[in-house]
Amino acid sequence: MTNVIDQKRVFINRDFQTRGEAIDFLVENLVEENIVSDRKTFLSALQDREIEVSTYIGHYVAIPHAMSSVVSEPTVSVLRLSKDIDYNADGDQVHLIFMLAIPESGGKEHLAILSRLARKLMHKEIRAKLENSKTEKEIVDTLTS
Amino acid sequence: MTKLVAITTCPTGVAHTYMAAEALEETAKDKGYEIKVETQGASGPENELNKQDISQADVVIIAAGKSVNKDRFVGKRVYEVGVEEAIKDPEKVISDAFDRAVFLDPNGQSTNAGRSAKNSVQGIYKHLMTGVSFMIPVIVAGGILLAISFLWGLNSADPKDPSYNAIAAALNAIGGGDGALGLMVPVLAAGIGYSIGGVPAITSGLMSGWVAKSIGAGFLGGMVGGFLAGYVTLYLINYIKIPKKLDSIKFVLIIPVLSVAIVGLLMTFVIGIPIEHLMKWISGWLGTMGTGNKLLLGIITGSMMAFDMGGPLNKSIFAFSMIAFDAGNFVPFAAVMAGGVTPPLAIALSTVIFKNKYTAEERESGKAAWVLGAVNITEGAIPFAVADPLRVIPCIMIGSSVASTLSLIFNCACRIPHGGLIAPLIPNVVDHPVLWVVSIICGTIVGAILLGIVKKTKTETEASAKTSTQLNPLDMMKG
Incomplete structure (x- = not known):
């Protein structure tokens, strides 16, 4: 069984020019891990969700997410960028991206992990820790503590 | 303590729902407010608001990215925002909630x-x-x-x-x-x-x-x-x-x-x-009526005094009696004052005899109505009339009509244009002072008994202490 939060899906100080590039990268990684079976379907699910309400949550943080039948396990992917990118039409700048992939039959425990993670991101101290973490492991520890 | 309740929800029900809940909870705690947030996420509602939470809440915040059933909140002050606003600026959402929440109107909700x-x-x-x-x-x-x-x-x-x-x-x-x-x-x-x-x-x-x-x-x-x-x-x-x-x-x-x-x-x-126009028409009509038929004049006087207590009918009959008063006929004015004193007294008496027909708050203001009625401040009856106009107004109209009619039949007269029950205590102001007071007592008893008959019995929750419509005026200062 896959861990919801795992070092394998934490990427720090990567460089991307656009939101599209960053999201593509994260989704590609899930496809390689066999968590997402169909790249296109999941990308369009993310896009649909984004259109409903921007997943930018302030403080340079975005949490793109989607529920889809092409997702086999609920996971979170973390991407810390080396420089901010434009995240939406409002020109919001993003530095940290947490992408949640949620299967349609999401088990309660997994959903609970994701929602606890979402709650954590609302805390200044947590966000500061994530910004200052030197290793992937530190990020996982912060998110799972 | 100020208490907020909130519902957060979003289309996916995994992230925004919980972030908004967290943001509202943290902000409310910082401000010293009590808060309970129900999250309606993908795994169903959590931390559900119960009746007590809702009834204790000063304001309800609904931070949603999709529609929420608001039936539970009818009669509460409700403030609705997008879920993302609660995440980005929870402080503003909370302070706006106090300023801008509107009472949830049941019309069209159901x-x-x-x-x-x-x-x-x-x-x-x-x-x-x-x-x-x-x-x-x-x-x-x-x-x-x-x-x-x-x-x-x-x-x-x-x-x-x-x-x-x-x-x-x-x-x-x-x-x-x-x-x-x-x-x-x-x-x-x-x-x-x-x-x-x-x-x-x-x-x-x-x-x-x-x-x-x-x-x-x-x-x-x-x-x-x-x-x-x-x-x-x-x-x-x-x-x-x-x-x-x-x-x-x-x-x-x-x-x-x-x-x-x-x-x-x-x-x-x-x-x-x-x-x-109505007042002009009434004063013309009253002018043609004269003061001969005591029964008719008594009923009209009492009914007009009690119907709108300070409104056009009340003012017209008062003005009519003042014309006679200025001309030296003090009889119609005694009837007017009897009709003006009776409504608060009838209600006050009714709150004592028929306790179960009134809320605790009404029974308290019934005590003040005794004093207000005694000094001819008919307005003492207005809160009761506003709360239940279709039942209260006819009863006090009949009570006042009885008082006014008897006052005319006994040929009572009053030489000062105010004073209520104080007037007969002053020598040579009221003719037949005892009969005038008897007229008022009769009207009061009739009105009180009628109120007891037609008013609905309050349920236990309505009658006890404060109703949910009781507002703490301090709520309005916040935010």
């Missing part, structure tokens, strides 16, 4: 037609009760201070009178028609408006009540004004869309100016002009 009809009646009742709870302190303060000023003598506020006393004059000014009692109808209208449209409707509510007073429309006019103010303001809030950055202008400039203008003009022209 899809079931039968239920919605019942709810809309309850909604109207609730708005009236809110108006009443705003108004009662004003009437009690004004009425009692005015009554106290009479301790120095009925004319002690008149500098030309030998009984003049500066403190009595001041109390008379503070409590009377140019003071607290004069604010009664505006405050009633403001309360009704607030109940419908929230804080922004207070401005147009106060003003509509003020216009009702100046056009002589009395408390019934004030009730109409309050509903107009509430719904016009609510409509403006909901239908004026301006860019977010100009949002503050909406509430400090656009809504106040438009709502006051629209409601004020409606009150002045649509309500005011017909009343002016």
